[in-house]
Amino acid sequence: MSYVLGIDGGGSKTVCILMDDLRQVLGRGEAGPSNYQSIGREATFQSIQSAIQNAFEAAIITNTDKIDAICLGLAGVGRAADIELVKDLVKELQNSKLPIVWALQPANIVICNDALIALVGGIGQPVGIVVAVGTGSIVFGQNHQGYTKRVGGWGYILGDEGSAYKIAIAGMNAALKSYDGREILTSLIEAFQQHLDLESIEDLIEVVYRREWGVKQIAALAPIVDLAAASGDEVANNIIDDAVKELVKATSTVIDAIFSSDSALEVVTIGSVWRGRCKIHDRFTASICKKFPEVKVIFPRYEPAYGAALLALQTIQN
Structure with a gap:
């Protein structure tokens, strides 16, 4: 029996899956964030080590x-320098106090970005497209030949179209334009006032600028829109429609780049934005399937860490 580890390391938490060669999940562990671009190398190592330790402690059998x-599918890993750093982390893990006998060969160590493991976990195989839309947004695809295409993922200043952050910003902008008389009347004015306990919508200035709100705090306002x-608010619906158009355009770009227009493929949608009450998922599905009738839009079958474990397993079964 062979055993593998799948690591999903993000900006909020790290998840480790312990899996055998029959795809059975034996243990699962969580720890803190592991995006080394924002928290540094040492904190990243500690989170990964803790997640592995927790997965073994939760294992349903004892001889693994x-x-x-x-x-390791980690946020912020894309450049050659990033990969080398993570390789060093793996060496450090092998020399740590973890209760593990390591039998790793270089070919059995996979280091990639979190979009790939989200794709593999979401669909259950490494072919298809993932449309990840939460605080930020990215569309990533891989075809049967192994060719990949990424669209977006450029961050809240340079990109993230369709994301919670951009929806929230558009909502506040529309509320202020409506207050000025530059936009038609919208319920967003009252909605933001009530949610943030503001005496006037003008007090958004104090909230956004003087409180030094970051991306996550602003993105958390997207549910208001x-x-x-x-x-039924017209202005809010226009914002959602614009978000859908951007996500459809990004997904279409990936399809056109690495798939044929009549390919039967699955598109997995992950992230908080898709769970909204305004049926943004239905709008996206109707639009992309009208353009590509052979496409099937799905919610994730498995979590990203499961996808990471499948990619690890692939290295010992090929």
Whole structure:
């Protein structure tokens, strides 16, 4: 029996899956964030080590002390320098106090970005497209030949179209334009005032600028726009429609780049934005399937860490 580890390392948490060669999940562990671009190398190592330790402590059997392969899908990993740093982290893990007998060969160590493991976990295989839309947004695809295409993922200043952050910004912008008289009347004015306990919509200035709100705090306001759209607000619905158009355009770009237009493929949608009440998922699905009738839009079958474990398993089964 062979055993592998799949690591999903993001900006909020790290998840480790312990899997055998029959695809059975034996243990799962969580720890803190592991995006080294934002928290540094040492904190990243500690989170990964803790997630592995927790997965073994939660394992349903006790003889899984030999690891034949590992895949680390980490946020912020894309350049050659990033990969070398993570390779050093794997060496450090092998020399740590973890209760593991390592049997790793270079070919059995997979280091990739978190979009790939989200694709593999979401669909259950490494072919298709993932449309990840939460605080930020990215579309990533891989075809049967192994060719990949990424669209977006450029961050809140340079990109992230369709994301919670951009929806929230558009909502606040529309509310202020409506207050000025530059936009038609919208319920977003009252909605933001009530949610943030403001005496006037003008107090958004104090909230956004003087409180030094970051990306996550602003993105958390996206549900206000979502609820207004679900209630029939025209301005809010226009914002959601614009988000859908951007996501359809990004997905279409990936399809055109690495798939044929009549390919039967799955598109997995992950992230908080898709769970909105304004049926943004239905709008996206109707639009992309009208353009590409052979496309099937799905919610994730498995979590990204499961996808990482599958990629690790692939290295010892090929």
